[in-house]
Ligand code: IPM
């Protein structure tokens with residue numbers, strides 16, 4: 001095992017962001033201590049916290065630090081306190097600017113029904129035999145980054161948002177999704193609205209012509225409305241889903257519901273700059289500061305970072321297996337509780353995962369990491 005040295009920029013942000021990032025940090029520190037890695041963790045403000053501290057949701061120092069990082073870990077942005085600010089000045093625009101500045105055009109969202117959580121899916125059990133898919137969402141283009149305008153004419157208001165995609169923007173994210181499908185079960189579903197939108201027609205044409213370069217991958221094209229329904233009716237049919245920025249945002253919240261809670265889903269954004277890891281949940285202002293947040297999205301961000309970016313699969317597995325054992329013993333945060341569960345807070349769940357990691361070391365020392 002080769003120890004690594006990495007700089008990780010922490011962007012806790014708003015609401016429950018700082019609480020869940022604290023959990024992820026503890027686990028990263030445990031991995032560093034156990035395996036001899038050196039993780040330099042440096043914290044910077046983003047979102048509403050940055051507006052309060054520096055007057056901007058993405059201060060220049062934060063961006064400079066992110067550009068120099070090996071990886072970035074973000075909590076959440078936004079909150080009622082800033083809801084009256086105009087678009088473009090809100091906390092969320094700090095996150096959007098960061099994605100754009102670093103040209104992070106891929107957002108990977110693994111949707112996995114974990115074995116101990118089988119019972120919390122809202123689907124009947126026959127439909128949840130296997131939910132293990134990945135949504136590859138385009139992240140640096142589309143309607144999120146087109147013009148947003150409010151116009152006034154004769155006292156009436158009219159708003160417009162423009163969606164654009166170029167062939168190059170579609171190709172680069174599609175290549176990532178094809179490669180991902182190649183490494184999994186060779187199935188790719190490209191989701192669009194090509195029966196109505198010009199940007200989607202180009203999307204479909206571009207994905208279809210790239211498919212020739214991946215002869216092993218079976219490609220299916222699906223309209224987004226149908227995809228939303230198919231995800232609920234038969235999620236097992238999906239392996240890798242490739243879609244645009246807006247459709248990916250919407251479908252991934254729906255898919256997170258299938259595996260029990262939006263609090264459980266991590267994400268990895270990558271492209272030209274350093275990769276950014278963030279749970280897909282929001283800042284949950286009603287839970288903030290009460291030690292009631294579910295840290296599992298952030299925990300899985302830590303393991304995703306270790307596995308995908310640092311190539312540390314053993315460490316990732318150590319975290320995930322320990323998490324599953326804690327969940328299997330019935331300890332849950334409130335959002336994923338079942339009858340009979342023991343509901344615990346964010347910090348207790350964190351300590352239970354850490355205790356399980358320590359306990360499993362003894363076993364590992366005896367039998368090796370393969371168990
Ligand atoms: C997400 C969030 C963001 C998005 C918001 C906070 C701008 O919903 O990461 O899914 O829409 O991309």
Ligand code: MN
Pocket residue numbers: 249250253280
């Ligand atoms: Mn979202």
